[in-house]
Amino acid sequence: MQKVVIVGGGHAAAQLCASLTEGGYTGKVTLVSDEPHLPYHRPPLSKTFIKDPAAEPQLLRAEAAYRDAGIELVLGDAVRSIDRAGRCVVLASGRTLDYDVLVLATGTRARRLPGLPESLENLVYLRNTDDALRLRSALGTASTVTVLGGGFIGLEIAATAGHLGKPVTVFEAAPRLMARSVSPEASEHVAATLSEAGVQVRLGAKVEHVEHDERRVAALMVDGERYPVDLLVAGIGAVPETSLAEAAGLACDNGVVVDAHMRTADQAIYAIGDCTSFPYARSGKSLRLESVQNANDQARTLAGVLLGKPAPYGALPWFWSDQGALRLQIAGLAPPDAERALRPGAKPGSFSVLHFVGGQLVCVESINAPIDHIAARKLLEQGVQVPREQLVDPAIPLKSHL
Numbered sequence: 302m303q304k305v306v307i308v309g310g311g312h313a314a315a316q317l318c319a320s321l322t323e324g325g326y327t328g329k330v331t332l333v334s335d336e337p338h339l340p341y342h343r344p345p346l347s348k349t350f351i352k353d354p355a356a357e358p359q360l361l362r363a364e365a366a367y368r369d370a371g372i373e374l375v376l377g378d379a380v381r382s383i384d385r386a387g388r389c390v391v392l393a394s395g396r397t398l399d400y401d402v403l404v405l406a407t408g409t410r411a412r413r414l415p416g417l418p419e420s421l422e423n424l425v426y427l428r429n430t431d432d433a434l435r436l437r438s439a440l441g442t443a444s445t446v447t448v449l450g451g452g453f454i455g456l457e458i459a460a461t462a463g464h465l466g467k468p469v470t471v472f473e474a475a476p477r478l479m480a481r482s483v484s485p486e487a488s489e490h491v492a493a494t495l496s497e498a499g500v501q502v503r504l505g506a507k508v509e510h511v512e513h514d515e516r517r518v519a520a521l522m523v524d525g526e527r528y529p530v531d532l533l534v535a536g537i538g539a540v541p542e543t544s545l546a547e548a549a550g551l552a553c554d555n556g557v558v559v560d561a562h563m564r565t566a567d568q569a570i571y572a573i574g575d576c577t578s579f580p581y582a583r584s585g586k587s588l589r590l591e592s593v594q595n596a597n598d599q600a601r602t603l604a605g606v607l608l609g610k611p612a613p614y615g616a617l618p619w620f621w622s623d624q625g626a627l628r629l630q631i632a633g634l635a636p637p638d639a640e641r642a643l644r645p646g647a648k649p650g651s652f653s654v655l656h657f658v659g660g661q662l663v664c665v666e667s668i669n670a671p672i673d674h675i676a677a678r679k680l681l682e683q684g685v686q687v688p689r690e691q692l693v694d695p696a697i698p699l700k701s702h703l
């Protein structure tokens with residue numbers, strides 16, 4: 302019987318288990334996660350989970366689903382090394398697992414502020430449930446919240462902390478929020494919404510120094526000014542967890558390098574999810590994405606390969622971010638030099654930004670416009686081309702073009 306070992310217990314790993322089960326896979330599947338929990342939904346950690354003291358992690362699948370499918374779960378134990386010649390992995394516990402197929406679904410880890418001890422009690426990074434429990438408890442007593450980083454996760458935490466009535470300040474080094482991911486129009490709208498909710502946003506803010514003793518962060522020096530800190534949340538990005546792959550001599554370049562079938566250069570080793578650098582079918586260039594959609598769809602692609610029905614990965618990327626009452630949804634990817642046009646939404650504070658390359662629609666960002674987002678995904682997936690003046694006309698529903 303073929304033995305599949307999956308390293309990681311996040312969205313990609315759980316979806317691979319689900320898709321293999323649905324496809325009637327007959328091999329022996331073992332999932333190894335260094336987290337002590339069953340795979341759970343990660344997005345709520347920066348949203349609902351940290352504002353409700355009673356919230357529990359939302360499981361992606363019940364334990365019975367793995368058990369009934371004969372999938373072995375090894376939780377709270379990390380894979381420490383891969384022996385490619387011997388086709389086995391060694392766990393922190395000392396246990397060894399043989400494999401015919403090894404799947405790296407190791408995700409990312411939160412980028413750390415350089416030069417600071419890990420033990421600072423009022424500094425929080427957010428990646429997993431244990432981090433979220435720490436953040437939730439710290440938010441309960443914090444007099445002020447300082448967020449470093451104006452990306453999706455930092456802003457979701459800022460919006461949630463603001464909702465909890467905390468005075469919040471966000472420091473972002475770039476001249477606008479989420480500059481690498483969204484258009485200037487979306488950045489501006491998000492900044493205005495946060496300010497209306499009482500969140501202070503400092504753009505172009507260069508943190509020169511983090512003042513701390515061995516226990517706590519005391520203050521930030523930003524552009525020559527000292528800002529006292531009570532709770533500091535660092536949302537300064539994530540780095541792909543490639544250490545196992547690198548140590549095993551697999552090619553890594555901002556992620557474990559895979560082909561369109563999720564295979565590394567070693568025919569027995571695959572990688573899926575946030576940890577991969579993969580060929581993006583729509584541009585032909587290498588890409589790494591951090592999104593639930595990408596993790597799930599890459600897992601489905603790999604399941605197809607293992608079930609003997611291979612099809613190259615070509616899914617349309619899509620994302621979402623909930624920042625308090627504001628819902629941002631993105632379908633497709635836009636290069637920075639894409640042309641943009643606004644499509645007003647049905648209600649005040651709702652609109653979409655359409656991105657075009659060579660006159661063709663490539664990406665739609667929707668703010669509080671979920672119906673337009675769903676239609677845009679379908680238009681982009683199906684490659685339907687519609688004249689721009691019709692796309693921006695709010696009187697013509699996007700779905701009418703399908």
Ligand SMILES: Cc1cc2nc3c(=O)[nH]c(=O)nc-3n(C[C@H](O)[C@H](O)[C@H](O)COP(=O)(O)OP(=O)(O)OC[C@H]3O[C@@H](n4cnc5c(N)ncnc54)[C@H](O)[C@@H]3O)c2cc1C
Binds near residue numbers: 335346378381574576
């Ligand atoms: C707070 C937060 C909010 C988010 N919000 C959104 C959102 O709103 N929308 C969206 O699309 N995406 C969101 N994301 C991103 C999304 O969660 C990720 O894209 C998704 O989790 C990727 O799935 P994955 O399986 O590739 O990696 P992960 O879910 O990160 O899972 C990787 C797993 O591997 C484990 N692991 C790593 N190394 C080892 C090892 N050596 N041995 C054993 N186990 C190991 C890790 O502990 C982890 O459990 C959010 C992420 C975070 C942290």
